[in-house]
Amino acid sequence: MQEPQASRIALTWNGEPGRQEELTHGMLLDQAVRAAAALSRLGVRAGDRVAVHLPLVPESVIATLACGRLDAIRTTLPVSLTVPELVARTQESSARVLITADAAFWDGAVRPVKALLDHALARGAASGGVPDRKVLVVNRCSRPVSWKPGRDQWWHEALGMPTVPC
Known part of the structure:
Protein backbone atom coordinates (compact mmCIF):
# COMPACT_ATOMS: atom_id res chain seq x y z
CA MET A 1 0.00 0.00 0.00
CA GLN A 2 1.29 3.46 -0.85
CA GLU A 3 2.40 5.37 2.25
CA PRO A 4 -0.01 8.34 1.84
CA GLN A 5 -2.96 5.94 1.51
CA ALA A 6 -1.82 3.85 4.49
CA SER A 7 -2.01 6.83 6.83
CA ARG A 8 -5.47 8.00 5.74
CA ILE A 9 -8.49 7.25 7.94
CA ALA A 10 -10.43 4.26 6.60
CA LEU A 11 -12.87 3.68 9.46
CA THR A 12 -14.32 5.83 12.20
CA TRP A 13 -16.38 4.05 14.83
CA ASN A 14 -18.55 5.78 17.43
CA GLY A 15 -19.83 3.54 20.18
CA GLU A 16 -21.29 3.61 23.62
CA PRO A 17 -20.56 5.14 26.08
CA GLY A 18 -19.00 7.99 24.08
CA ARG A 19 -16.17 5.82 22.78
CA GLN A 20 -14.58 6.48 19.39
CA GLU A 21 -11.94 4.61 17.40
CA GLU A 22 -10.27 5.49 14.13
CA LEU A 23 -8.37 3.05 11.96
CA THR A 24 -6.18 4.06 9.06
CA HIS A 25 -6.02 2.05 5.85
CA GLY A 26 -2.67 0.67 7.02
CA MET A 27 -4.02 -0.33 10.44
CA LEU A 28 -7.09 -1.94 8.88
CA LEU A 29 -4.96 -3.90 6.42
CA ASP A 30 -2.58 -5.03 9.18
CA GLN A 31 -5.41 -6.25 11.39
CA ALA A 32 -7.20 -7.96 8.47
CA VAL A 33 -3.99 -9.82 7.57
CA ARG A 34 -3.50 -10.83 11.23
CA ALA A 35 -7.12 -11.97 11.51
CA ALA A 36 -6.86 -13.98 8.29
CA ALA A 37 -3.72 -15.67 9.64
CA ALA A 38 -5.50 -16.44 12.93
CA LEU A 39 -8.50 -17.93 11.10
CA SER A 40 -6.16 -19.96 8.90
CA ARG A 41 -4.40 -21.35 12.00
CA LEU A 42 -7.85 -22.40 13.24
CA GLY A 43 -8.37 -24.36 10.04
CA VAL A 44 -10.47 -21.94 7.99
CA ARG A 45 -10.00 -22.50 4.26
CA ALA A 46 -11.63 -21.21 1.07
CA GLY A 47 -15.35 -21.96 1.11
CA ASP A 48 -15.51 -22.52 4.89
CA ARG A 49 -17.98 -20.51 6.94
CA VAL A 50 -17.07 -18.14 9.75
CA ALA A 51 -19.99 -16.96 11.90
CA VAL A 52 -19.64 -13.42 13.20
CA HIS A 53 -21.67 -12.67 16.34
CA LEU A 54 -20.48 -9.15 17.05
CA PRO A 55 -22.09 -5.79 17.62
CA LEU A 56 -21.28 -3.02 15.14
CA VAL A 57 -17.61 -2.66 16.11
CA PRO A 58 -14.38 -2.38 14.09
CA GLU A 59 -13.61 -6.07 14.63
CA SER A 60 -16.71 -6.96 12.62
CA VAL A 61 -15.29 -5.12 9.61
CA ILE A 62 -11.87 -6.70 10.21
CA ALA A 63 -13.45 -10.18 10.36
CA THR A 64 -15.21 -9.51 7.05
CA LEU A 65 -11.95 -8.44 5.39
CA ALA A 66 -10.15 -11.47 6.85
CA CYS A 67 -12.78 -13.83 5.46
CA GLY A 68 -12.42 -12.17 2.08
CA ARG A 69 -8.64 -12.69 2.14
CA LEU A 70 -9.21 -16.42 2.74
CA ASP A 71 -12.15 -16.70 0.33
CA ALA A 72 -14.16 -17.91 3.33
CA ILE A 73 -17.87 -17.24 3.74
CA ARG A 74 -18.79 -14.77 6.47
CA THR A 75 -22.20 -15.33 7.99
CA THR A 76 -23.81 -12.90 10.40
CA LEU A 77 -25.35 -13.82 13.74
CA PRO A 78 -26.91 -10.56 14.98
CA VAL A 79 -26.36 -9.88 18.68
CA SER A 80 -30.09 -9.21 18.97
CA LEU A 81 -30.93 -12.91 18.43
CA THR A 82 -32.38 -14.94 21.30
CA VAL A 83 -30.76 -18.19 22.41
CA PRO A 84 -33.23 -20.39 20.45
CA GLU A 85 -32.62 -18.27 17.35
CA LEU A 86 -28.86 -18.54 17.88
CA VAL A 87 -29.13 -22.33 18.19
CA ALA A 88 -30.90 -22.53 14.84
CA ARG A 89 -28.57 -20.07 13.09
CA THR A 90 -25.35 -21.63 14.41
CA GLN A 91 -26.52 -25.08 13.32
CA GLU A 92 -27.63 -23.82 9.90
CA SER A 93 -24.33 -22.04 9.33
CA SER A 94 -22.18 -25.12 10.02
CA ALA A 95 -19.41 -22.68 10.93
CA ARG A 96 -16.55 -24.25 12.81
CA VAL A 97 -15.20 -20.83 13.84
CA LEU A 98 -17.36 -18.21 15.50
CA ILE A 99 -16.30 -14.69 16.44
CA THR A 100 -18.11 -13.04 19.34
CA ALA A 101 -17.59 -10.39 22.02
CA ASP A 102 -17.47 -10.62 25.78
CA ALA A 103 -20.36 -8.16 25.91
CA ALA A 104 -21.84 -5.21 24.06
CA PHE A 105 -23.39 -1.92 25.02
CA TRP A 106 -27.01 -1.95 23.91
CA ASP A 107 -29.26 1.06 24.57
CA GLY A 108 -27.23 2.07 27.59
CA ALA A 109 -27.07 -1.41 29.10
CA VAL A 110 -24.52 -4.19 28.78
CA ARG A 111 -25.67 -7.29 26.88
CA PRO A 112 -23.76 -10.52 27.69
CA VAL A 113 -23.02 -11.49 24.07
CA LYS A 114 -20.66 -14.42 24.71
CA ALA A 115 -22.90 -15.88 27.43
CA LEU A 116 -25.80 -16.02 24.97
CA LEU A 117 -23.62 -17.72 22.35
CA ASP A 118 -22.29 -20.18 24.96
CA HIS A 119 -25.86 -21.20 25.84
CA ALA A 120 -26.73 -21.61 22.17
CA LEU A 121 -23.64 -23.73 21.46
CA ALA A 122 -24.36 -25.94 24.49
CA ARG A 123 -27.95 -26.49 23.36
CA GLY A 124 -26.82 -27.14 19.80
CA ALA A 125 -24.19 -29.67 20.90
CA ALA A 126 -26.80 -31.48 22.99
CA SER A 127 -28.96 -31.88 19.90
CA GLY A 128 -26.17 -33.08 17.59
CA GLY A 129 -24.77 -29.74 16.44
CA VAL A 130 -21.38 -29.17 14.83
CA PRO A 131 -18.61 -30.47 17.12
CA ASP A 132 -15.14 -28.99 17.58
CA ARG A 133 -16.09 -25.37 17.04
CA LYS A 134 -13.58 -22.66 17.86
CA VAL A 135 -14.67 -19.33 19.32
CA LEU A 136 -12.66 -16.12 19.05
CA VAL A 137 -13.71 -13.61 21.71
CA VAL A 138 -13.29 -9.87 21.24
CA ASN A 139 -12.71 -8.06 24.54
CA ARG A 140 -14.99 -5.05 23.99
CA CYS A 141 -16.22 -4.33 27.53
CA SER A 142 -13.74 -6.13 29.81
CA ARG A 143 -16.52 -8.22 31.34
CA PRO A 144 -15.84 -11.58 32.99
CA VAL A 145 -16.90 -14.47 30.76
CA SER A 146 -17.13 -18.22 31.10
CA TRP A 147 -14.33 -19.96 29.26
CA LYS A 148 -14.08 -23.31 27.56
CA PRO A 149 -10.37 -24.22 27.25
CA GLY A 150 -9.48 -25.61 23.85
CA ARG A 151 -12.49 -23.91 22.26
CA ASP A 152 -12.30 -20.26 23.31
CA GLN A 153 -9.47 -17.89 22.46
CA TRP A 154 -9.11 -14.16 22.88
CA VAL A 164 -7.78 -2.13 24.18
CA PRO A 165 -9.68 -1.50 27.43
CA CYS A 166 -13.28 -0.35 27.19
Whole structure:
Protein backbone atom coordinates (compact mmCIF):
# COMPACT_ATOMS: atom_id res chain seq x y z
CA MET A 1 0.00 0.00 0.00
CA GLN A 2 1.29 3.46 -0.85
CA GLU A 3 2.40 5.37 2.25
CA PRO A 4 -0.01 8.34 1.84
CA GLN A 5 -2.96 5.94 1.51
CA ALA A 6 -1.82 3.85 4.49
CA SER A 7 -2.01 6.83 6.83
CA ARG A 8 -5.47 8.00 5.74
CA ILE A 9 -8.49 7.25 7.94
CA ALA A 10 -10.43 4.26 6.60
CA LEU A 11 -12.87 3.68 9.46
CA THR A 12 -14.32 5.83 12.20
CA TRP A 13 -16.38 4.05 14.83
CA ASN A 14 -18.55 5.78 17.43
CA GLY A 15 -19.83 3.54 20.18
CA GLU A 16 -21.29 3.61 23.62
CA PRO A 17 -20.56 5.14 26.08
CA GLY A 18 -19.00 7.99 24.08
CA ARG A 19 -16.17 5.82 22.78
CA GLN A 20 -14.58 6.48 19.39
CA GLU A 21 -11.94 4.61 17.40
CA GLU A 22 -10.27 5.49 14.13
CA LEU A 23 -8.37 3.05 11.96
CA THR A 24 -6.18 4.06 9.06
CA HIS A 25 -6.02 2.05 5.85
CA GLY A 26 -2.67 0.67 7.02
CA MET A 27 -4.02 -0.33 10.44
CA LEU A 28 -7.09 -1.94 8.88
CA LEU A 29 -4.96 -3.90 6.42
CA ASP A 30 -2.58 -5.03 9.18
CA GLN A 31 -5.41 -6.25 11.39
CA ALA A 32 -7.20 -7.96 8.47
CA VAL A 33 -3.99 -9.82 7.57
CA ARG A 34 -3.50 -10.83 11.23
CA ALA A 35 -7.12 -11.97 11.51
CA ALA A 36 -6.86 -13.98 8.29
CA ALA A 37 -3.72 -15.67 9.64
CA ALA A 38 -5.50 -16.44 12.93
CA LEU A 39 -8.50 -17.93 11.10
CA SER A 40 -6.16 -19.96 8.90
CA ARG A 41 -4.40 -21.35 12.00
CA LEU A 42 -7.85 -22.40 13.24
CA GLY A 43 -8.37 -24.36 10.04
CA VAL A 44 -10.47 -21.94 7.99
CA ARG A 45 -10.00 -22.50 4.26
CA ALA A 46 -11.63 -21.21 1.07
CA GLY A 47 -15.35 -21.96 1.11
CA ASP A 48 -15.51 -22.52 4.89
CA ARG A 49 -17.98 -20.51 6.94
CA VAL A 50 -17.07 -18.14 9.75
CA ALA A 51 -19.99 -16.96 11.90
CA VAL A 52 -19.64 -13.42 13.20
CA HIS A 53 -21.67 -12.67 16.34
CA LEU A 54 -20.48 -9.15 17.05
CA PRO A 55 -22.09 -5.79 17.62
CA LEU A 56 -21.28 -3.02 15.14
CA VAL A 57 -17.61 -2.66 16.11
CA PRO A 58 -14.38 -2.38 14.09
CA GLU A 59 -13.61 -6.07 14.63
CA SER A 60 -16.71 -6.96 12.62
CA VAL A 61 -15.29 -5.12 9.61
CA ILE A 62 -11.87 -6.70 10.21
CA ALA A 63 -13.45 -10.18 10.36
CA THR A 64 -15.21 -9.51 7.05
CA LEU A 65 -11.95 -8.44 5.39
CA ALA A 66 -10.15 -11.47 6.85
CA CYS A 67 -12.78 -13.83 5.46
CA GLY A 68 -12.42 -12.17 2.08
CA ARG A 69 -8.64 -12.69 2.14
CA LEU A 70 -9.21 -16.42 2.74
CA ASP A 71 -12.15 -16.70 0.33
CA ALA A 72 -14.16 -17.91 3.33
CA ILE A 73 -17.87 -17.24 3.74
CA ARG A 74 -18.79 -14.77 6.47
CA THR A 75 -22.20 -15.33 7.99
CA THR A 76 -23.81 -12.90 10.40
CA LEU A 77 -25.35 -13.82 13.74
CA PRO A 78 -26.91 -10.56 14.98
CA VAL A 79 -26.36 -9.88 18.68
CA SER A 80 -30.09 -9.21 18.97
CA LEU A 81 -30.93 -12.91 18.43
CA THR A 82 -32.38 -14.94 21.30
CA VAL A 83 -30.76 -18.19 22.41
CA PRO A 84 -33.23 -20.39 20.45
CA GLU A 85 -32.62 -18.27 17.35
CA LEU A 86 -28.86 -18.54 17.88
CA VAL A 87 -29.13 -22.33 18.19
CA ALA A 88 -30.90 -22.53 14.84
CA ARG A 89 -28.57 -20.07 13.09
CA THR A 90 -25.35 -21.63 14.41
CA GLN A 91 -26.52 -25.08 13.32
CA GLU A 92 -27.63 -23.82 9.90
CA SER A 93 -24.33 -22.04 9.33
CA SER A 94 -22.18 -25.12 10.02
CA ALA A 95 -19.41 -22.68 10.93
CA ARG A 96 -16.55 -24.25 12.81
CA VAL A 97 -15.20 -20.83 13.84
CA LEU A 98 -17.36 -18.21 15.50
CA ILE A 99 -16.30 -14.69 16.44
CA THR A 100 -18.11 -13.04 19.34
CA ALA A 101 -17.59 -10.39 22.02
CA ASP A 102 -17.47 -10.62 25.78
CA ALA A 103 -20.36 -8.16 25.91
CA ALA A 104 -21.84 -5.21 24.06
CA PHE A 105 -23.39 -1.92 25.02
CA TRP A 106 -27.01 -1.95 23.91
CA ASP A 107 -29.26 1.06 24.57
CA GLY A 108 -27.23 2.07 27.59
CA ALA A 109 -27.07 -1.41 29.10
CA VAL A 110 -24.52 -4.19 28.78
CA ARG A 111 -25.67 -7.29 26.88
CA PRO A 112 -23.76 -10.52 27.69
CA VAL A 113 -23.02 -11.49 24.07
CA LYS A 114 -20.66 -14.42 24.71
CA ALA A 115 -22.90 -15.88 27.43
CA LEU A 116 -25.80 -16.02 24.97
CA LEU A 117 -23.62 -17.72 22.35
CA ASP A 118 -22.29 -20.18 24.96
CA HIS A 119 -25.86 -21.20 25.84
CA ALA A 120 -26.73 -21.61 22.17
CA LEU A 121 -23.64 -23.73 21.46
CA ALA A 122 -24.36 -25.94 24.49
CA ARG A 123 -27.95 -26.49 23.36
CA GLY A 124 -26.82 -27.14 19.80
CA ALA A 125 -24.19 -29.67 20.90
CA ALA A 126 -26.80 -31.48 22.99
CA SER A 127 -28.96 -31.88 19.90
CA GLY A 128 -26.17 -33.08 17.59
CA GLY A 129 -24.77 -29.74 16.44
CA VAL A 130 -21.38 -29.17 14.83
CA PRO A 131 -18.61 -30.47 17.12
CA ASP A 132 -15.14 -28.99 17.58
CA ARG A 133 -16.09 -25.37 17.04
CA LYS A 134 -13.58 -22.66 17.86
CA VAL A 135 -14.67 -19.33 19.32
CA LEU A 136 -12.66 -16.12 19.05
CA VAL A 137 -13.71 -13.61 21.71
CA VAL A 138 -13.29 -9.87 21.24
CA ASN A 139 -12.71 -8.06 24.54
CA ARG A 140 -14.99 -5.05 23.99
CA CYS A 141 -16.22 -4.33 27.53
CA SER A 142 -13.74 -6.13 29.81
CA ARG A 143 -16.52 -8.22 31.34
CA PRO A 144 -15.84 -11.58 32.99
CA VAL A 145 -16.90 -14.47 30.76
CA SER A 146 -17.13 -18.22 31.10
CA TRP A 147 -14.33 -19.96 29.26
CA LYS A 148 -14.08 -23.31 27.56
CA PRO A 149 -10.37 -24.22 27.25
CA GLY A 150 -9.48 -25.61 23.85
CA ARG A 151 -12.49 -23.91 22.26
CA ASP A 152 -12.30 -20.26 23.31
CA GLN A 153 -9.47 -17.89 22.46
CA TRP A 154 -9.11 -14.16 22.88
CA TRP A 155 -9.19 -12.25 19.57
CA HIS A 156 -6.30 -9.95 20.53
CA GLU A 157 -4.13 -12.93 21.49
CA ALA A 158 -4.95 -14.77 18.26
CA LEU A 159 -3.98 -11.65 16.32
CA GLY A 160 -0.88 -11.03 18.46
CA MET A 161 -2.09 -7.59 19.52
CA PRO A 162 -2.52 -5.83 22.87
CA THR A 163 -6.03 -5.50 24.25
CA VAL A 164 -7.78 -2.13 24.18
CA PRO A 165 -9.68 -1.50 27.43
CA CYS A 166 -13.28 -0.35 27.19
